[in-house]
Amino acid sequence: MKARLLPATVLLALSAPAAANAETATIAMPGKFFDPVRSTVVAGDVVVFRNNDLVTHDVRVGGGLFDSGPILRFTSWSQQFDVPGSLPFVCTLHAFMNGNLDVVAATLAAAPDGVLAGEPLELSGRAAAGTARIGVEQSLAGGEWSAVGAGAAPAADGSFATTVPAVEGASYRVTTPVGASPPVTPRVTARVDIHLAVERTRRHATVRVHTMPATTGFTATLELYSRWRFRWRATRRVKLDADGGASFRLPASRRSFARVALSRAPRGPVLVRSGTVKLRTGRAAVDPDLITPSPGGPGGHGGH
Amino acid sequence: MRSVLPTRRGRRHLTRGPAAIVLSALVAVLGSDPAHAATRDVWVAAVPTTWNAVPNARDALHGARFDPAATTFPTVVYRRFTRGWRKPVRLAYEAGAGAGRFNGPLIRARVGDKLRIHFKNLDTLHDQAHSMHFHGVEYKPSSDGIWLPLFSGKGGNVKPGQSFTYRLTAGPGSAGFWPYHDHSTAMEESIAGGMFGGLSIAGRRERRSDREFVVSFAAWHGFQTINGRAFVGNTPVFEARVGESVQWNVMAMGDEFHTFHVHGHRWRTDGGTPEDTRGLGPAESFRVRWREDAPGTWLYHCHVETHMTQGMIGLYRVKS
Numbered sequence: 001m002k003a004r005l006l007p008a009t010v011l012l013a014l015s016a017p018a019a020a021n022a023e024t025a026t027i028a029m030p031g032k033f034f035d036p037v038r039s040t041v042v043a044g045d046v047v048v049f050r051n052n053d054l055v056t057h058d059v060r061v062g063g064g065l066f067d068s069g070p071i072l073r074f075t076s077w078s079q080q081f082d083v084p085g086s087l088p089f090v091c092t093l094h095a096f097m098n099g100n101l102d103v104v105a106a107t108l109a110a111a112p113d114g115v116l117a118g119e120p121l122e123l124s125g126r127a128a129a130g131t132a133r134i135g136v137e138q139s140l141a142g143g144e145w146s147a148v149g150a151g152a153a154p155a156a157d158g159s160f161a162t163t164v165p166a167v168e169g170a171s172y173r174v175t176t177p178v179g180a181s182p183p184v185t186p187r188v189t190a191r192v193d194i195h196l197a198v199e200r201t202r203r204h205a206t207v208r209v210h211t212m213p214a215t216t217g218f219t220a221t222l223e224l225y226s227r228w229r230f231r232w233r234a235t236r237r238v239k240l241d242a243d244g245g246a247s248f249r250l251p252a253s254r255r256s257f258a259r260v261a262l263s264r265a266p267r268g269p270v271l272v273r274s275g276t277v278k279l280r281t282g283r284a285a286v287d288p289d290l291i292t293p294s295p296g297g298p299g300g301h302g303g304h
Numbered sequence: 305m306r307s308v309l310p311t312r313r314g315r316r317h318l319t320r321g322p323a324a325i326v327l328s329a330l331v332a333v334l335g336s337d338p339a340h341a342a343t344r345d346v347w348v349a350a351v352p353t354t355w356n357a358v359p360n361a362r363d364a365l366h367g368a369r370f371d372p373a374a375t376t377f378p379t380v381v382y383r384r385f386t387r388g389w390r391k392p393v394r395l396a397y398e399a400g401a402g403a404g405r406f407n408g409p410l411i412r413a414r415v416g417d418k419l420r421i422h423f424k425n426l427d428t429l430h431d432q433a434h435s436m437h438f439h440g441v442e443y444k445p446s447s448d449g450i451w452l453p454l455f456s457g458k459g460g461n462v463k464p465g466q467s468f469t470y471r472l473t474a475g476p477g478s479a480g481f482w483p484y485h486d487h488s489t490a491m492e493e494s495i496a497g498g499m500f501g502g503l504s505i506a507g508r509r510e511r512r513s514d515r516e517f518v519v520s521f522a523a524w525h526g527f528q529t530i531n532g533r534a535f536v537g538n539t540p541v542f543e544a545r546v547g548e549s550v551q552w553n554v555m556a557m558g559d560e561f562h563t564f565h566v567h568g569h570r571w572r573t574d575g576g577t578p579e580d581t582r583g584l585g586p587a588e589s590f591r592v593r594w595r596e597d598a599p600g601t602w603l604y605h606c607h608v609e610t611h612m613t614q615g616m617i618g619l620y621r622v623k624s
Contacts, residue, residue, distance in 0.1 A: 043563070228619055230537030231360035292367030 022046055022068075022080065022129050023157070027099065029053050034089070034099040036271055042158065043084050043178050044128035050076040053206040055093065061101065062087040066288050084179045106134065106158075107177035108172070110186035112264070115166040116215075119264070124161035127154050127176045132294050134160055135175040138167065139183070145173065189213060194220075194260055194274035198282030200252060205279050207248045209260050214244025219266045222248045225276075227289050232259070232289060237266050254279055257288055314389025316510035336374070340357030341416035342393045347385040348409060348421060348436065350486075350499065351392070352429035354378050355406060355614070357527045363535040366613065375534075379497040383434070389424050389467075399551070402478050402540025403518040407446045408501025410518055410553075413474045416509040423459075424467040432490040435468075439587065440482025440503060441476040450487045461488050477621045479507040481553035481591040498524065498532055500557045502589065513551035513593055517542045519618075520555050520586075521562040521606055527615045528606065534615025542595045542604070552604075554582075555589035563607040566620060570599045580608055 002119040026048045028035045041047060049059045059068040059077060065087065081087070081103045092096035106127040114197045115121050129136050131154050138148040151174075152162040164172070168190040173181040193212045198205055209220050218240050223232045238246045258279050261270040278285045354495040362368065383392045384404055385391040397412070398404030413419055423436050436459075437449035446472040450459040457470040485491065485500035502518055517540070520531050527534035544550050554564045565581040572578055582590065605617035 226537075228537065228621060229360060229543045230362065230364040289362075293365070 008231045008263065016132075024048060024078075026050055027101075029057050029091075029097070032087075032094050032097055034091075037099040038102070039099070040102040040104060040107065041081060042126050042128055043105055044080065044130075044158075045103075046078055047101065048076050048078045055094055055190070057091045057097070059089050061089040061109070061302075068281055077296045082178075083114050100169075101125045104143060104182055105176045106131075106160075106174050106181035108174055108181040108184050110172060110184045113191055114187050114189065114280060116192060117166055117168045119166050119269075120163045121166035121172075121188075121269055122161060122163050122185060123174065124135060125174065125181060127158040127160060127174070127181075128178060130156050131176050133282070134162075136162060136164060137173050137175055138164070139171045139173075139182070141169050142171075145180075185259045189215075192272050194262060194272060196258070196260060196274050196277050197278055198258070198279060200282070203252050204251045205254060206250050207250065207258055207277075207279075208259070209248075209274070211239070211240060211244040211262065214240070214242075215262060216240055216242050216244050218244075218271075219263045219268065220246045221263065223259050223261055223273075223285070224254075224279075227256065230289070250279065255284055259287075339488055341414070341418070343420065344413055345387070345420045345422065346409065346411055347389055347424075348382050349385050349392075349424040350380055350494075350523040351388050351426045352378060352380050353382045353383075355381070355498070355532060356523055357529055357532060357534045358538050359533075360535075362537075362538045363615070364537055365535070365617070369622075370570060375525075375527070378429055380429050380434070381406055381532075382501050383466075384409035385424075388606055389422075389426075391565045397516065401516050401518045402531050403502065403520075403540065405515070405519065406498050407520045408499070410501065410516075410604075411484070411503045412506070413478075413503065413508045414510075415474050415476060415479050417474045417505075419470075419472040419474065420468060420540045421470040421472065423462060423470060425462045425464050428465050430490070430494075431464050433463045433488050434490060434494060434499065435460050435462055435487050435488040436470055436484055436490055438470065438472055438482065438484040438503060439589070440480060440505065441478050443471060445534045447471050448487075451489050469501075470500030474505045478505045479510065480505060481555065481589050483555045483557065483587050483589050485557060485587070494523075496524070498522070498557075502553055502555055504553055504591070511549075513552040513616040514548035514552065515542070515544045517550065518553045518555075519564060519604070520557065520565075521560075521610070521616060522557045523560060523612075528611040529615055530606075530618055536603075536617055536619055539618030541621055543621045543623070545623045546595050546596050546599050549593060550596055551591055551593045553589070553591050554584065556584045558586055560611070561585045562616070564604070565607045566604040568600065569594060569600040569602070592618060596622055598622055602607070 008062050014302045022044045022047045025041050029051045051057050057293050071077050084103050084105045107125040111122050135151040136149045139145045141211040149164045152160045154160040166188045168188045171185040173183040174181045195210045197208045221234045222234050222236045226233050240246050256277050256279050259276045260274040262272050276285045276287045356376040357530050358370045361370050386393050394404040398410045401410050403410040425434050435449040446457045449459050462468045482503045486494040530539040533539045556562045562585045570578045570580045571594050599622045602620040603611045604620050
């Protein structure tokens with residue numbers, strides 16, 4: 001493609017329906033190098049190669065799939081990339097100037113990092129503008145890909161966000177009409193065990209909490225059972241220390257059942273709860289909320 | 305008489321001005337008599353709220369569980385406000401009595417008192433006219449709070465956004481516990497929704513009990529409720545200590561009869577007969593009193609068994 005055709009090319013690219021909301025990425029040539037050297041764009045995006053250097057450059061993409069022709073100093077060349085693939089590019093006038101463009105069906109990121117199994121995992125990214133629907137697939141330990149969740153309808157610019165329950169060791173990708181995104185493998189902790197111990201002195205009962213693995217920075221909420229209200233009540237919150245531990249000091253006279261709820265942030269959704277202990281003895285107990293008047297005495301499960 | 309009683313506008317006025325010394329001496333004389341009649345201003349509004357009859361989501365006695373979506377509904381109730389309906393307020397004695405949240409404010413007075421009930425209709429839920437009609441006290445027809453074409457005034461049909469002041473007198477026959485409720489054209493559904501409350505009127509020289517409880521029996525969205533709540537743990541947990549005098553203010557609203565029963569306790573009728581269960585029908589009310597001598601956790605409930613199993617039961621905790 002010759003330099004004088006450039007304006008028409010840009011117009012064409014921008015007037016195509018798929019490009020109505022397409023993103024534009026810029027790769028600059030501030031000297032005898034490309035900046036950035038590696039780029040990732042979504043299929044349908046337009047890439048502008050901008051020559052900020054004092055001399056003429058050109059760009060040959062994908063071994064001749066696209067050729068810019070000479071790009072005079074302080075001018076640019078634009079090209080829309082519709083097909084996913086990894087495309088190396090080079091300046092034929094200065095062969096040491098090279099880089100790589102990854103054209104993907106969709107970008108994908110998972111948050112938060114270090115999620116607990118079962119916790120909501122947010123998958124977000126961007127597909128080609130105008131994509132009506134994306135699907136989410138999951139692969140366990142490098143196995144087959146299978147659909148998970150309901151997928152999502154991206155916005156007009158192709159951006160999407162969807163939530164799936166986090167699974168330990170799972171990789172995720174999204175599928176679009178032009179292919180699948182590169183997979184992401186978020187760090188997921190299988191399960192957290194919360195151990196409670198009650199230490200008693202004459203004046204105090206101290207509930208010591210220990211998490212395995214240590215969930216430092218998470219919030220531990222002490223819940224006490226209200227005997228007259230027949231319900232658990234959150235009483236105090238503390239941040240777990242560097243060892244994933246915490247302690248709550250109560251008056252020794254407190255006669256109740258205790259348990260601890262773990263959340264990522266104060267007042268956030270409860271990720272896991274400890275078993276129930278009796279404050280007076282420190283021994284594991286049946287969750288009093290599960291005591292039913294079934295024949296044969298108190299029933300229910302909920303202790304350790 | 306407790307300090308949490310409604311403000312006495314008349315007396316406060318007396319303490320101002322250049323003749324304050326003489327007047328405050330007069331106030332001291334008058335104030336030394338606990339039976340001196342007062343004018344009490346009470347600010348009440350009909351307000352929309354979202355109410356959950358079973359906040360712990362269970363019937364702990366029978367092991368049943370409930371979805372909050374099936375126990376929570378929007379409704380309109382009476383709420384006490386500060387002067388000029390500036391903000392809602394629940395007085396300390398109302399919290400202890402289990403009143404003032406679903407059932408309206410517990411309005412206290414003494415025989416001889418004048419009551420000015422300033423009512424404002426803030427019903428934005430149904431956008432209906434409402435009123436307040438009081439049992440047990442004296443008033444002119446203009447303060448009857450009823451809707452009667454050609455007869456009733458504004459007080460029987462207070463439109464949304466409007467207000468009305470009911471002027472009542474606690475007469476010689478007013479000592480006791482009495483209900484009040486909506487008596488506008490919307491009364492059937494608004495009473496079913498919770499627009500009722502109680503007046504607790506002490507005798508002229510009567511000493512108030514250390515503890516005062518309110519038990520309002522009424523059906524609500526298929527539950528049999530006490531003060532708008534169903535099942536133990538949700539209904540009021542009343543508390544007292546051995547040696548204290550307690551007064552139970554009991555009333556019923558709706559279409560059904562109820563029998564009030566407290567475990568481990570007896571009281572005497574006006575004729576002196578001991579009893580531990582007393583029946584009452586719609587808009588009937590009574591108060592019973594005793595000096596507490598039975599430590600422990602006790603049940604109180606309606607002894608119509610189907611009502612009891614549909615939620616009309618609560619706990620009474622007596623500390624030694």
